[in-house]
Amino acid sequence: MNPKYEQQMKKGVLEMLVLKRLESEPKYGYQLISELREESGGMFTLKEGTLYPILYRLEDERLVESRWSEPKGKEVSRKYYGITEKGNEELRELTELWRSFAAHVNEMTGNNKVTGNEEVQEG
Amino acid sequence: MNPKYEQQMKKGVLEMLVLKRLESEPKYGYQLISELREESGGMFTLKEGTLYPILYRLEDERLVESRWSEPKGKEVSRKYYGITEKGNEELRELTELWRSFAAHVNEMTGNNKVTGNEEVQEG
DNA sequence: CTCCTATACTTAGTATTGCTAAGTACATTC
DNA sequence: GAATGTACTTAGCAATACTAAGTATAGGAG
Secondary structure (H helix, E strand, C coil): CCHHHHHHHHCCCHHHHHHHHCCCCCEEHHHHHHHHHHHCCCCCCCCHHHHHHHHHHHHHCCCEEEEECCCCCCCCCCEEEEECHHHHHHHHHHHHHHHHHHHHHHHHCCCCCCCCCCCCCCC | CCCHHHHHHHCCCHHHHHHHHHCCCCEEHHHHHHHHHHHCCCCCCCCHHHHHHHHHHHHHCCCEEEEECCCCCCCCCCEEEEECHHHHHHHHHHHHHHHHHHHHHHHHCCCCCCCCCCCCCCC
16 A cells, blocks of 8 residues: 555644653654654654654744753763643643544544444454 | 644545445545535535545546436436445555554553543543 | 764755635526 | 525645755764
């Protein structure tokens, strides 16, 4: 199948996933790329050209704030992104939107029980 | 919240939903718009300018086939779209892709077990 | 020192796609 | 015949994942 569909499905959820990853603590770009790749089993393997524009958009909307690290010794300087209060709020709303959206789509694709504890008749 | 996110989330799933609606029988454009709106509780309220380009793309990919109705009496002529064998196959693959995708996103948003019996701390 | 690799960030440009807005055509209603 | 409702078409816009190239620094190989 066309990888096109998977690419398109990602639209609108990557920002939510990035915000979610920043919920616990500030992180830098490459770190986010690694974590998203590992935790998704490879499904969310973002290139820099995908992630950084997302971070810039989030920053423009004041959902995250960035600061450059002061490199200790010969460390490379890194730009850490931390979620703001507004970002936390947006994350909650985005998560709700996603759940509602996914529930509707599941229902309309015949996948109508998504509560997670039913036995699903496959095929 | 920005309606932008909802718009973006739709990308990549509308084609699946349209194919799904054609699984049972051929339908025409306006009919699909009505059904999608009704069955989604309004979430998928497509304008013609959204639906028809989708149908044309599906037709280009040989996932659906269209034929003009022969209007009986003074009926308006309608263009009926029917799913092809290739379309059925694509629908199965798309549905699987969606389930896998949604499962990953749910897991990564901490929505991994929604058994429905947890107590949720509301903000 | 130069060359290569790895890390880390930036940015210009492309393709896809949902949407807006306008248009055509026909039938019915007023 | 003007307005309304149905049905389809299309030009153009906006948003965004991706490609591809670039900058900069550090460390190692030669």
